[in-house]
Amino acid sequence: MKKLSIILIAVFFFSAKFTNSQVYDFDLNDLDGNSVKLTQLLEKGPVMLSFWALWCIPCKEEMKNLSEIYKIYQDSGFVYAAVNNDDTKSVGKVKSYIESKNYKFTVLLDTDKKVFETYGGQNLPFSILLNKKGEVVKTYSGFIAGDESKLEEDIIKVIKESK
C-alpha cells in the first residue's frame, strides 16, 4: 500500500503538465431563486466577489462604495457580485435590504458559507477580485473608509488587462 502510494505520487507528478488557471465554479442562487454560476459571471469580464452579511457594518460601507464603482465600470465588462453570508434567519431580510437601497448589482446567497470557506474567508468583509479567466488577482480582508480608491485602481487595472 505504502509503495503503491509512492509510485502513484511519482507517476502522477512526473506525468503532469501544470497550469495555474483553476476556476472554482460555484453555483449559487440569486435573490429571485435563479441559479448563477461563476463561469456565467466571468463571460462578461472581471468579477469582484464581496462576501457580506446584514450585521456587518464595514461590509455595508464597502458595498455602498462598490455599487458606485460598478455603475461606472459595468459597461466595460466589470461584474460585481455581493455574496451574502447571513445565516438562515435573515434570508428574507437580505432582499428587503437590497431593494430598499435600490442596488442593481448581482446578489447571491451563500447561507451555508461553502463558497466563503472555499476561498479561505475567515472574517467579513472579505472580497476576491478575479480576472476574466477566473484567476484570483487579489484578496481583500476588512474595509476601511478610503479603501475604495485602491479598489477602483485594482478594478481599472484588471479591466485593462482583460482587454
Add this chain to the structure above:
Amino acid sequence: MIKRALYLFLLAAFVFSGITYSQLKLNVKVSASNLLRYGNGKENTITTSNTKEYFEELGDVRLFVNDFLFGVRYEYDAPIEFGTSVKGISRRFIEYKKEDFTVRAGNFYDLYERGLVLNAFENRGLGFNTQLDGLRLNFKRNWNKVQFNGTIMGGDLEYNDYLNPGRVEKYTIRSGNFSFSPLRLFTIGGSYLTATGNIPSGTISTDIKAELFEATLGFNYKSIDLYGTYANKKTITLPNTLFTQPLTPRGDGAFASLTFTRPSLGVTIDYKNYRFNLTTPNERSATNPTKTLPFQNPPTGVKEYTWTLLTRYPHITDFNDEVGFQVDAFYSPKDNLSLNLNLSLSSRHYDYVDSNPGILVKYERVDRTDNFIPSTNDAFSPYWEAYLEAEYYYKKNTKIKIAVARQSSVLYAIENPAASDKIRTVTIPLEIMHDFKKVYSVKLMAEQQWVYNSARTFNANEDLRKFSNHFFSLSISRSPDIIVNGNFEFSTDEEDASGKKKWASAEVTYKFSSANSISLFYGTERGGLKCSSGICRYVNPFNGFRLTVINNFN
C-alpha cells in the same frame, strides 16, 4: 486514515483527470489561510480573579487539482479560548465537482432549508461546532425554467457540549434534502433525517433514535416572496436506569416568511412556531434526550444587533418551546437617508401551574386554543423589542446614524411569580463618521442605556434595580493599513458580574497587505451573555492582552 484518503484521492485523480497526449494536464492551484489568536490576562468576577491564557493557531490549506478540491485544517490550541482544545488535523476532505455533481468525503457542514432539520455549522467565537465526518453527494441542475437541487449524506457527529466541553454527544446521521422548482413561481422541497445518538447526563448515557422529516413550499412572484416550512421529529429513547420505559415523544416546528419589496422599500415578516420538545419546566435541560438536537438550528426570529449595549441583554431562543414573529422594514426615502424598523415578540406556548403545592412539585399545563400566537402575559416568559434606526449621509463623507430601542424580557418563576426575572431596557445609540482627504476616517460612537433588572436584589430597593450603562468608542483609521480604536464603558450597576463599574480598552490593527493583518488589544472588557444564531454563552469579563493575526494567500 489520512494516508488512505490521500491514496484514494490520487487514484481518483488518475482516473478522472483528463489524459491528453499521454500526459496529465493538470490545473493546480493552492490557497491557504491562517488565523492566530493569543490572549493573556485575568477573568474577573465579583469574588475571584483567574488567569486566562489561550493560544489558537489554525491553518487551512486547499489544493485544487482539476475537478478535485483537497482541504485540510491544522489546529493547535494550547489551550483554546472556548471549547475543546485540538492539536492536530481537525478538518480534512476531498471534494470532486463535475458539472452538476459534487461529492465530498471527509468533514463538512450542511444546511437544509432554514435549519429546522439540519443546520450544522461552526461558531468559533462561542466554541460551538457541529462538524460532520462522512460522505455527501449533491446534484443541482437547471433545465430552462426547471430547477432541481438534491443532497444525500451520511456521517458521524461528535458534539462537544459548548457549555460543558467534557460532555460529548455522539450521533450517526443519514439524511437527504431536495428542492424542485417546476416553474419559477413555485418551489417545493423536503428533507428526511434519521439519527442514532448517545446523550450523556452525569454518569448515565441515554441512547436515542430520532427521525425528522420536513416539507417546504416557496412562492416568488415579482415583489412578493413567500416561504413556509414544517418539520416533524420523533424521538425514541432506549431504556436505561434514568428512563426505565422508552420515551417516544413527537415534536414539530414551523417557520414562515413573507417578503414584500418595492423600489426603496423592503418589508419582511417572519413567523416561528417551535414545539420540538414541549415539556414541563422541571424537564427543560440541555441533557434531556428528547430535546432539539444540536444539529437543528432554525431561525431565531429576533434581530441580531451590532451596537455594543444592545447585545448586553440578548434573548435566548428556545427551539424546544417558542412561538413568535418579527417584522423588519427598510425604507430609503432619499439616496442619503435610510430607515430600519424592527419589531418582534416571542413567548412560550403555554403557562404551567404547580398542581401539588407545598409537597412535591407537579407541573400541569394550562391549555389555550390560541397557542399559535405569542403571549405578552408574564406567565409565558415573553420577550419583545422595538427598534428604529435612521442613517443619514451628509455630503457623502459624513455619516450620522442614530437609533432607539426598547427591549423587555421576563423569565417567569412559577412557584413565586414575584421573584420572576424581569429586564427592561431603553437604549439610544449614536454613530458619527467623517472621512477626510479620502484616506483618513474618524468614527465616534456613543451609546446610552437605561435598565430595570428585577434580579438585582441590592438592598431590596426597587430604585436600585434601575441603573444605566454608557459606552463610548473612538476610531481613527488611515486607509489602507491602520485602525486605532479606544473604548470606554461605565455603569451604575451595583452588581455587575465583574465587580467593576468602568472598563477601558484600546486596539490597534495594522494591515500589512490587503488580506493580511495583525491586531493588538489591551484593556478591560465587560463580560456578559453573547449570542449568535441562537447559540448563547456567558463570556467572563476579561482584563489583559490579545493578539490576532489573519493571513490569506490566494
